[in-house]
Amino acid sequence: MRAGIWLATLLLTLHWPQASQAASLSTAGIVAQTSNAAFACMQWRPVGLCFWLECDLLGCRVNSSLKVGHYNPDLVVSAYNVLGGNPWSEIRATLGAAQRAAAQGLLGRLLPVPVDSAGNRTEGTHNRLDHRNLLFRETDAIGHPLTLLADVGGAGGLVCPSQAIPFVPYFQSGVNALAWRLEVPEMLYPASLIPGLREVGHWPIQTWGGLYPRTGWTTQSEEPKGAAINAQRAGDIVTRTGQPHVYLPLQGPFTPDMRVWPPGPLVEGNARTGTWQMLAPRAESSCAVFGTNDLFSAVGWGGGRVDPGGDYAWTLWRPYQCCQREGQVFITDINWTGYP
Secondary structure, X not given: OHHHHHHHHHHHHHOOOOOOOOOOEOHXXXXXXXXXXXXXHHOOEEEEEEEXXXXXXXXXXXXXXXXXXXXXXXXXXXXXXXXXXXXXHHHHHHHHHHHHXXXXXXXXXXXXXXXXXXXXXXXXXXXXXXXXXXXXXXXXXXXOOOOOHHHHHOOOOXXXXXXXXXXXXXXXXXXXXXXXXXXXXXXXXXXXXXXXXXXXXXXXXXXXXEOOOOOOEEEOOOHHXXXXXXXXXXXXXXXXXXXXXXXXXXXXXXXXXXXXXXXXXXXXXXXXXOEEEEEEOOOOOOOEOOOOOOOOOOOOOOOOOOOOOOOEEEEEEEEEEEEEOOOOEEEEEEEOOOOO
């Protein structure tokens, strides 16, 4: 049933009327790019065994099932300039207007400039250069189209279900206009006040910037790095509960046919909690964490990744473990190798 709804939604979005703005990404393109990266990013392997107690009129017995581990493409996280202008064309067409209306309703009377003017904004003039690298990006985290991979092809218990649901907006900066623009209450966290806490990179020698405050503002001379920090912040929020934002946390999955060990919260620089695959502006077929040390690189990490329109998008891959149900009661599990 869930797979049927997903397939119907996918067909609908593939034929949704497009906005006048040229699309950087489409649903079909995201599916194709993610599939191309599956070998490098999924990292599927058998990791252990699960044991189940099965009872019937003839007695009880212990059954086993294979425990597997792999990364799932959970989210498409986009960082972009114009409010409601997500580079994913179907999301822009369906949710863009609602996001603009939400932001304007929340902050329309509080800000001295129009709400939608914050995109690609820099602070400073030729006489005052202290904030020339202060950039702002809208950011969305949307359920990846391939998150129902287990429902479509995991009948043998070899593919784990994702915590995400396709096309669901788990985080939209326009709906979070107060916190994403004015840093309320993010500015009060210790990591927002103390340099070196929760850095994307290795502070103080080499860092892309601080994870906190988790807002749309970044101080970064390289635009792709600033967008990556925005994406890391959105991923940090939605993989946790009880954050001071308007969002849907990734929870579950709830499936009666499998035992699932979902990933924990995303942590910057830790591939065991999640990795990133760039979708736009450059389609990449590998995954990595943000914060690469490029001090000795001739072009830097951002070289070849700058988008003229300021639109960026990544797939967030996160690690799962699971096994097929083979009885009424789960007894225990053993791992013969560590994962991830």
